[in-house]
Amino acid sequence: MTLKLTGAGLSPYVRKVRTILAEKGLAYEHEPMMPFGVSDDYKRKHPLGKIPLIEDGDRVIPDSSAAAVYLERIQPSPALFPEDPYLHARAVWLEEFGDSAVTSIGGAYFQENVLARAFFKREPDAARLEKVTTEEIPRAFDYLEQTLEDADYLVGGRFTIADIACVSPLANFAYGGGAIDAKRWPRLVAYVERVQGRPSMKALIEEDRRALSAMGG
Template identity: 25%
Template sequence: MRRLYHQPLSPFCRKIRLVLAEKKIEVELVEEKPWERRMDFLRMNPAARVPVLKIGDLVLSDSGAIFEYIEETCPEPPLLPRTPAARAEARRLAAWFDDKFHDEVTANLLYERVNKKLAKTGYPESEKIKAGSRNIKYHLDYIGWLTDHRRWLAGDELSIADFAAAAHLSCLDYVGDVDWTRNAGLHEWYAKIKSRPAFRSILADLVPGFTPPQHYADLDF
């Protein structure tokens, strides 16, 4: 039995959920509130962060490490390209969204507006929200540029780069922070990945106290 400890609006958890669903790997979802620092959870991951994937006695943490384990043990369908150069590009872009996009956008928008309320750690800081709203434009334009030159973000095939980007954007879309009209390539790419069966359970997520916009689960948004 595989068990994934997650938060519904964590982009890192969503990335792993998308990977598991794309590979048709069944997993039991356990919602975890890491800010509560539950002792049993801390024993699994002292860093007190989600996601954590438990497979029997094996405990895996960090979304990058979890993905690499899944890709090696369940290689079909592959989410890393065939050639070393293409794999490096897929990993680079996944890191771009999990590091740069996360720090410049997700942390300033989603965490300020949602996570602080859920964890009861204070009120949103307006300067951070302004910074996130400003920064996201650059990243959306970058996605548009990538889609103008490639079928998927890292090349001709769907890869972990697409799921990393889509995980962050789907979380931000839940709170209405993505301007899908900014460029056509961005909209077409997200509509394509959003329509995949792997996305269904994520689009069904609901977070108490927060209502997604009407277009959030609409495949023809």
């Protein structure tokens, strides 16, 4: 049975799951639902009313991290979670770092500079952007720059779930006008270009840009 993914394509969490699906060559049906005013039926499947949601027949998997684990189990190759216990734990940690710290940055820039006027009918929250720019960005980007060292990827020198989770929200950061300072974080800039240049994520970013262009963003 074909997998079904529910969630707006511009969401970093939905992009994360779609990248996993593409990397693993899994076919799926995509319902691009916005995470606002969700139906009672959807809330029965995902009590938090958030996106994404994966359905595999009568199996329902809320949350991008739970979906990542499920997809890894049903299609182990190519592996996105290392077998080595320590590297596996590192990948899980950096997935969480991407889902929390990096998504906070990408979400703020995208919500305030793109969605505020278009969807929320309000002015951007300048105080929020200032805090993210002066506090959150240096902390997160310094950590990623340090973690990369001279490697192409974050964990074990190969592409893993950590890279997907940390780079997906940086697309939203860019859509909201954010740019990584190449002088301060040169490894991070090259790394993001490398990951976003993979066919699995590149196609989704191109799709995003078409959607943003259509909505005047």
